[in-house]
Amino acid sequence: MDVVGHFNYWVAIALMMTGFYLVIARSNLIKKLVGLNLFQTSVFLLYITMGKITGGTAPIVKAGFELYTNPLPSVLILTAIVVSVATSAVALAIIVRIRETYGSTEEDEILRRDRE
């Protein structure tokens, strides 16, 4: 198996699993969000990697530029970054309100207060 040639993919998968694990395992809401962001970012890396060619340039039609990197995945990811930022903003806003009403951002603490 070609480990070095697929370096970017390995990094994307490692990041993806790290983020996913954080979302599942952490009980602090902020840490969960950090995990979620990491998870989304790994997908960005996956997209950009698939468009990149070693030595490829931006698609400029001119003598001297022959090997092009596909710009479409990068453009798609610009949109996905915007989505990810918006998600973080909504999540943080909800966390702020949770902290205001419950006085905590720990999940087990919040559950305990709901049972009272």
Add this chain to the structure above:
Amino acid sequence: MIAANLPALQIVVPLLSAPLCVLLRDRRLAWGFAVAITWIAFAIAVALLARVMSEGVISYEMGNWAAPWGIEYRIDRLNALVLLIVTGVGALVAPAALRGIEREIPAERAPLFFTAFLLSFAGLLGITITGDAFNLYVFLEISSLASYALVALGPDRRALTAAYRYLVLGTIGATFILIGVGLLYMMTGTLNMADLSARLVAVNETRAIHVAFAFIIVGAGLKLALFPLHMWLPNAYTFSPSIISAFLAATATKVGVYVLIRFVFTIFGVAFSFEEMPLGEILLVFGLLAAFVASIVAIFQNNLKRMLAYSSVAQLGYMALGIGFASVNGLIGTLVHLFNHALMKGALFMALACVFHRLGSVDIGDIRGLGRRMPLTMAAFVAGGISLVGLPLTVGFISKWYFVLAAIEAGLWPIAVAILASSMLALIYIGRVIEAAYFQPPPPGAPPVEEAPWPMLAPTLALAGASIYFGLDTELTVGVARAAAEALMGVQP
């Protein structure tokens, strides 16, 4: 000119109206604006359905960029039907919203509430109408982000934690779809759905496509709350504002089912999904489990909104079941049930919104004796409830009929029996409510209540009436569903 651009207007009108709605500082003004927009969208959806039925598939090139490169809006019978469901429910729920949110949302936040509502509405329509896989993801996130905000507006503080959980699981679901779409793009170099389905045939056997399929199915499963990925749904529907429970229950999960159907049948194709991959078995097993487990859990709920939320999980199980049969009749069942379940769950949640508006509670202990005090509201609840059970002469019967037909056709007798048995469970939990409302005296010291205000009652009765009417006159629903199902299965009419 306008007629040619209807597919674009279907999205552009609600999407642009959302930021305009923020500028309206008055809650009545914002409400009137939102109602007008939903009705315009409904009129466009009706016009589009009529055109699709007479002329066939409409293909619209956004900004005149030719199809595989630009974003194509592609409307066939399937998504014309879903557009009709979403806009129809939106147009009925919006008029009730002004009175409906009085008790739940402070007046100064009402314009922001309507903005989020319109954004969610526009996002759901966008998912449905687009013919581009990446565009679908973007609209999915637009509608989901607005829904998280709407759920978080609920009056109970647990709405916040429910919204956060919905956000985490919803984002994971959407990102799974994004991964799947990325892998598809990697293998085929296209994002256009029609183009994808043509090019996928050549690379079907590769592991990348198998992985993409798995990611997309799990992602769509999270979005449509397919058991056991439904964990976000009960709390989100229980604690969100009542009007939003009605809107989301009737539209958001339905659009999730649409996304699953679109990917499975249009993009991956029947042969790949059901022969190469074991999707049929998976959906049959989890669909049946959903129908039983969620119905049994629903029986033990005292909060009626939570009861209906679990019942939604069970009904979504039936829809998954219908897809799992991979036959024309199974698909007709799913598509008809999409429409019918939107009507009956809309009616049920709207009836609860009326009850909450008067009582400030939807607990089964508090609604005792309500049948006499709010007769019209409870009548609507009963109409929706018996539809849910699937008694003859209601819409629920029609969809159950096709599910049972598909099961028998596939030679799966036990499943046909199981469908009927799980319907009996619905009878128990709806029966509990009817028993409390009609056969028990009001709790001592209960404050006098009167019927809900007309702006709320009229849409509730309209939805309840429709859930009876479309049980008698099935020409529209079954007609469109049959045409759509045959097209999806590749049967020549």
